[in-house]
Each structure stands twice: as structure tokens, then as C-alpha cells.
Amino acid sequence: MILDVIGIWIAAFLTLAILSFVFGDNPIYKFAEHIFVGISAGFGVILALNQAIWPSIQMGLDPSQHVFIRTMTVVAILLGILTLIRLEIFTYIVPSLVWLSRIPIAFVVGIGSGISIVASIQGFIFPQTLATFLPVLSPEYMIDLSSPLNFLTSLLFTIGPLVILLGVISTLVYFYFSTEQRGVLLGIAKLGIIIMMITFGASFGYTIMARFSLLISRFYFLLSDWLNIIR
Amino acid sequence: MRAILDFLALIDRRIIYAVLIFAIILPLFLKPTLPSSPTKEVIEAYNAVESLKEDDIILISTDYGPSAYPELQPVLEVVLEQSFKKNVKVLLMTHWQFEGLIVGINAIEKVAKRYNKVYGKDYLILGFKPGVLGVMIGLSEDFRKVFPTDYYGKPIDSYEIYKKLIKDDTVLNYKDINLLFGFEAGATGDSWVQIVQARYGVKMAFAVTAVMAPGYFPYYQAKQIVGLVGGLKGAFDYESLNKSKGLASLIMISQVVVHSVILVFILLGNVGFIIRRILG
Structure with a gap:
């Protein structure tokens, strides 16, 4: 009960802080904005680790899985690690290896384009064109x-x-x-x-x-x- | 005349804000009753949920966050009410990371408690997985491939609801889903239609924010989706079809008054502009 009351007061303060932008940019607005960005980023990272990355690794490397699944999981992990090379710090430490980060990006772009192009034609252009034949x-x-x-x-x-x-x-x-x-x-x-x-x-x-x-x-x-x- | 026109042209924006705030707050105190006239697409979305039978499966995707709360949360709560009343099994997932989880879990726990529904027996929170396209295609094979565990980290096939849902085969996929109801504040709904509806023929309806509504109407017109609930007006209509009085019914009156005030401002601004141009 007391937690609900505290939550409502925090929400009310942050609402008013954001609405204070009507008087122009000010420290209270900035404070609320930074809290939002910080909490979003923190929550997002933990959720991605907890809900997506860790369960996928656990499931993929489970000894009961077929050897092909386990191999593909290792490939996926390696591609994930290669993405990290794009971080700015590596451009100073190992600048000659930064190009490796393009490999996982190429995978993502290739798969995304492949799915999206077919989906656009099959699920958008054809049905929408047919819907004008009335x-x-x-x-x-x-x-x-x-x-x-x-x-x-x-x-x-x-x-x-x-x-x-x-x-x-x-x-x-x-x-x-x-x-x-x-x-x-x-x-x-x-x-x-x-x-x-x-x-x-x-x-x-x-x-x-x-x-x-x-x-x-x-x-x-x-x-x-x-x-x-x-x- | 000229002085009035100049005053209107140079009016301080804070005065306009003050008038709008007054227009928002006053109706909330007076609470007049608004008549509702639901549109065809809202009625069809409502009927799509009403047509579900006991033990059918509804997959709910909460692809929105608190910024779309007033427009989509009332519809979500009514859809859950309809489902639980009819003993329809509910699966909840999101493509919107923690935001979608917060609004989804908030609503399902609230409504499930009201109808004494048990987690794992009557409903399941699948959670979030990144990668919209991969998730949608993965679900067509087996839900366990994408969501090996639920939001709370327990294998989904260990729940009673899963064993009941797989019916006569060993996997749960789109074939078992009777209706997909997407709550969309972005373009995820486009992917639901273009990939899942077009390839696997899943019956789907959407509740979308007003900003997104014009983009989703072509899908309804082309009969790719069976129903569409757009914005706060759609949410108000949806609540009225269910004869419930939720958030949308409480705040819709302010929306009507504010829209009227904005119309007056636009009219005054344009009349002033035209007259000033004529006067030179």
C-alpha cells in the first residue's frame, strides 16, 4: 500500500517535471528526462540478457540438442562477439580488425531484406492492389x-x-x-x-x-x- | 478591427495552453454522458473476440508502451475481460521490450484477478524476444523455439495450459491460434499482417494508436484484418460495446471539448489570416 502511494507521488512529480517544458528547457525537465533515459537503458540491457541472450545460449548449447544446433549456436555467439568490435574502444586497440564487425551486420541486413522484400510483395502490394479491383x-x-x-x-x-x-x-x-x-x-x-x-x-x-x-x-x-x- | 486581428495573430502560446488545460479539466469534473456510435471496424473487432469459444486461443501482442496507455490499455482490458468470461486461453507476448511487458502484465494480472483466473492454467505470459521478423517466423514452427521459457523463466511446456493448447499434435504454433489481437503503437502490426497473416492465414484484429490508424485502414479495407480499433474514440466505442466504463469513457468527453476548442482556434487563425491579407 505504502509502495503504491510512493509510486503515485513519483509518477506525479515526473509528470509535472516533464510538463514544465512548457516554460522552456529547465533543470527539472532535464532531471526527469535523464531518469527516463537511464532507467530505459538499464532495464533494456537486463531484459535482453535475461529474456533473450542467456536463455538462447543455454538452450542452444544444451547437450541434449543436435550437434548442428549446438554448432550454429556457437556461430551465433561468435557473430555476436564480432559485433562488439564495432565499439569505439576497439577502433583504438585493434583498428585493423574492425572490419570483422561488418560480417554480423551483413547477416542481419541480408536476412532482414530477404524476409521484408517477399513480405512486402506477398503481404502488401498484391493484396492492396487486389483490393482496388472492386x-x-x-x-x-x-x-x-x-x-x-x-x-x-x-x-x-x-x-x-x-x-x-x-x-x-x-x-x-x-x-x-x-x-x-x-x-x-x-x-x-x-x-x-x-x-x-x-x-x-x-x-x-x-x-x-x-x-x-x-x-x-x-x-x-x-x-x-x-x-x-x-x- | 485591425487591433483585434493583430492581437489574435500575436497571442501568447501560454494563453492557448491555459485555455486548452481548462478545456481538459472542466469536463472531467462535470462528467457529462456521451452517446456512443461505434463504427463498423470497431464492431467487427469486438465480434471477432466475442465469436471465440471455450478453450480457443487468443494471442495478444502488446507492442506499445506507456505513451499509448490511454488509447490502448482500455481496449486491452476489455479484450481480456471478454476472453476470460468465455474461458478462452490467453497468451501474452510483446515486441516492445520492457514497455510492452509493463502494460501487458499490468492489465492481465488486474483482469485475471477479477475473474479468478490462474497463471499457467488459464493464461501465459510468454514475454519478450528481440528481432521482430525472426520471432514471427519462429512462432510458425513451434512457440517453444522462440519462447523456451515464459517471462518468469520456467519452461512453457511445463505448464498445464501448454499441454491443453497443443491439441492433437506435439507443437504449439499459428495453426492453434484462433485470433491474434495486436495492440500497436508502431509498425510491428505491418509485419504481423505482411508476414503472419499473408503466409500463415492467421485471423487478426488490431487496436492501434490514432497516429497509426490511417496506416492500418488499408489492411482493413483489403480484408487482411477482421477489425480495427483506432485511437481514443475507438477505445471509447469498444468500451461502450462491452457496456463497461473504463478510462476511455472517463476521458473521452475532454477529448471532444478540446477538439472543439482547437477547431475554433484554427477557424479564428485562418479567418484572421485571410482578412489581414485582404486589408494588406
């Missing part, structure tokens, strides 16, 4: 004439696939630079700009919502958990 007017919705609002809503949903089609084509045309954009092409490209502006506006609106959600929840915490003014 009937121009959506059959899922019917025009509702019961009220002006229902009419407008149903109309927007019905023409949704048409908007998607126009949006995709006009945005692609905007990024088509193989010929000079004039006449019809310029008109379609301008529609592409409008579509992109609407997208950026929606994203910005969502971003404002996210930031204020966070601020509101912090105020709620201060007023309820800390000060007990609201329940």
Missing part, C-alpha cells in the same frame, strides 16, 4: 432516402470504391515523371495532390487526437490518483 459502386450499401443524413452517409459509402479507384490512379499519376505533366495528365496529377492533402490532413487530425489523449490521461491521473479531487 465494383465501382459498392453493392454492400443501398442508397437510403429515409433522411438527408442517411442519404448522405449511404451515398458516401456507395461511392467509396470509386473514390479509392480515383485516388490510387491520380496519386500514381502525380508520381509519374517519365513525361512532362500537361493537359489531362496535369489535371489528374492535381487531383492526386488534393487526395494526398486530404490524407495528410486526416493523419494530422489523428495525431492531434493521440497527443491530446495522452495529455488528458495525465491530467486525469493527477486529479484522481494523486490529488483525489475527482473520482
